[in-house]
Amino acid sequence: MYLADSRNSTTRTTAAPGSTRPGRRPAVPGTVLALGAVSLITDVSAEMITAVLPLYVVTALGLSPLGFGLLDGINNGVGALVRLAGGHLADGGGRRHKVVAGIGYGLSAVCKPLLLLAHGLPAISSVLAADRAGKGLRTAPRDAMISLATRPEHRGRAFGVHRAMDTAGALLGPLTAFAVLRVAVDGYDAVFTVSACVAALGVLVLVLFVPARLDTGQPASGPAPARPALRDSLALLRRPGLRRLTLCATLLGLTTVSDAFLYLLLQRELGVPADLFPLLPLGTAAVFLLLAVPLGALADRIGRRRLFLAGHTVLLLAYGLVLSPLRGPVTVGAVLVLHGAFYAATDGVLAAATAGVVPTEHLGAGQALVGTGQALARFVCSLAFGAAWSLWDGRDALAVAAVALAAAALCTARLLRTGDPSGADRDPGGADHDDRRTTEGAPR
Secondary structure, three states: OHHHHHHHHHHHHHOOOOOOOHHHOOOOOHHHHHHHHHHHHHHHHHHHHHHHHHHHHHHHOOOOHHHHHHHHHHHHHHHHHHHHHHHHHHOOOOOOHHHHHHHHHHHHHHHHHHOOOOOOHHHHHHHHHHHHHHHHHHHHHHHHHHHHHOOHHHHHHHHHHHHHHHHHHHHHHHHHHHHHHHHOOOHHHHHHHHHHHHHHHHHHHHHHHOOOOOOOOOOOOOOOOOOOOHHHHHHHHHOHHHHHHHHHHHHHHOOOOOHHHHHHHHHHHOOOOHHHHHHHHHHHHHHHHHHHHHHHHHHHHHOHHHHHHHHHHHHHHHHHHHHOOOOOHHHHHHHHHHHHHHHHHHHHHHHHHHHOOOOHHHHHHHHHHHHHHHHHHHHHHHHHHHHHHHHOOHHHHHHHHHHHHHHHHHHHHHHHHHHOOOOOOOOOOOOOHHHHHHHHOOOO
């Protein structure tokens, strides 16, 4: 805590609001790197579980695709609902972001050893729901801290760096799980145990190296600003820029098949051996890691909303490849490359775009609203896709999802063009004039 607060004090001194030398704040501040390190370690832990979970519940526990869709949907749905609460609780002059994020990281860390005791579907569902609640609680405060620590014109790059570090964890997690499964007698239990230890390390790094308070533009020695009421957070949806982003993220989320289902389709449709299944997320993670920073910087230049839409077009191409008659390792690799490019063009880019259309004091709530809309939509998609797979088969279900994604992309393009008749973002962050005026201070 001492280390984190000392660094924070230095940051406020060199990057005070209204400074006549704005260039002194680096494009990627130390706070972003610290949060990236926390996410990297935590993702190693989380992805160890994610890598083995589909085969564990479908093969070891005999769960049907519909049952797995329900389980996956619960994961996304619980996290989405809790994210709203996390974003609202974190707002209030930037003083609560670290506390709320810390509770979220801590809750997920506690859940990992509980998987050792959960063997039936109800018990596993409960533990995973609690784990996702922790993820939902921490996500909006974390993204708000990244936004607060970074100059607006560099947010795409900063989120790209954070997501790249986060993805490095996603890359290492399945590798660690694969190695543990190879050497341990009780494979799954060993994976859960190692995952719990790594998660605890992530919480420790957060406590020691992330500042307790970030620069919010408020005087450091003045009274703490009043915490926004819940109705103020919900009223953010009246803002045209945020409402459009939330609607577009929700619409596209309804047609985004979960990673687990896509990997199961690759394994079954393209003949990937079962023992290589935990390695499939590595392909996605590696491409995400390589492209997150350059695509984040590209989003700062050409417009974040435009790149967000382009990312979903890339996902549509991945669906098309799975449905095509092409088979073999090259096709599997191409799908994973497209899947990773989709995440690099959308994940951090959406958070950066959101930060550009909400006031500073509502950054947590704004991130939560967009993220909740997207996550709830993916919850519905998981349920529907699992049901469609059980009713027809995975291939037909993906074909329906691809058609729906194409329609959603067309609607999203129209919505974004409605908000920007010129066809181009008005500023790199995609903020409307009204939104930018409120975000950056006094009206111009």
